[in-house]
Amino acid sequence: DTAVSQTPKYLVTQMGNDKSIKCEQNLGHDTMYWYKQDSKKFLKIMFSYNNKELIINETVPNRFSPKSPDKAHLNLHINSLELGDSAVYFCASSQVVRKGRTNTGELFFGEGSRLTVL
Amino acid sequence: TQLLEQSPQFLSIQEGENLTVYCNSSSVFSSLQWYRQEPGEGPVLLVTVVTGGEVKKLKRLTFQFGDARKDSSLHITAAQPGDTGLYLCAGVNNTAGNMLTFGGGTRLMVKP
Numbered sequence: 001d002t003a004v005s006q007t008p009k010y011l012v013t014q015m016g017n018d019k020s021i022k023c024e025q026n027l028g029h030d031t032m033y034w035y036k037q038d039s040k041k042f043l044k045i046m047f048s049y050n051n052k053e054l055i056i057n058e059t060v061p062n063r064f065s066p067k068s069p070d071k072a073h074l075n076l077h078i079n080s081l082e083l084g085d086s087a088v089y090f091c092a093s094s095q096v097v098r099k100g101r102t103n104t105g106e107l108f109f110g111e112g113s114r115l116t117v118l
Numbered sequence: 119t120q121l122l123e124q125s126p127q128f129l130s131i132q133e134g135e136n137l138t139v140y141c142n143s144s145s146v147f148s149s150l151q152w153y154r155q156e157p158g159e160g161p162v163l164l165v166t167v168v169t170g171g172e173v174k175k176l177k178r179l180t181f182q183f184g185d186a187r188k189d190s191s192l193h194i195t196a197a198q199p200g201d202t203g204l205y206l207c208a209g210v211n212n213t214a215g216n217m218l219t220f221g222g223g224t225r226l227m228v229k230p
Contacts, residue, residue, distance in 0.1 A: 004160070033217075041204055043161070043220040055217060090160050106151070107208075107218060109160025 006110035023091030032074035035090040088112040122221035130227045139192045141207035155204040197228045
């Protein structure tokens with residue numbers, strides 16, 4: 001069984017369209033994330049979400065919105081797609097592990113969804 | 119601006135050589151993780167370091183967390199083609215909601 005699964009793996013669409021990427025984790029983790037990896041392989045946090053709190057990276061345009069129907073799912077909805085949105089989007093999950101003042105929980109990543117906006 | 123700077127960005131070496139990848143920041147991190155990513159897959163955790171000066175070994179890989187918890191290094195001894203991949207350091211910053219922030223990555227290619 002895949003721990004973190006996301007669909008679709010590939011998505012090609014036109015500028016201006018609205019699209020969603022789905023993510024599910026079967027690890028029982030309390031926190032899920034969305035990351036964007038650009039063509040230079042830089043991995044940038046977009047959202048962090050658990051059942052208590054949504055943390056949004058302030059640089060993420062409000063065209064991007066996370067939607068969580070339940071603890072095991074965190075979907076990413078994107079409105080009015082732009083060329084610059086082309087990237088690989090990774091979903092991840094973790095169980096927060098407090099060690100002193102820090103969280104050392106390991107991130108488990110999905111295989112990524114490659115979005116191409118034409 | 120990246121909080122974590124990795125160097126080198128690219129490294130191509132022959133099998134059997136040793137190498138070191140550096141991860142530097144002006145910020146203090148409460149903990150730091152190293153991940154390895156292969157093409158078409160998501161990153162996979164290699165190690166977590168928490169204490170300043172901490173050294174951890176994973177077979178031929180040695181990880182060190184700087185005394186001030188602002189930097190880290192990954193040393194690979196006798197590199198093998200199977201070590202090829204993208205190596206990412208990631209720091210936990212308590213002032214950023216404990217979210218993990220990644221460095222720019224080091225792409226390593228080990229030629230047989």
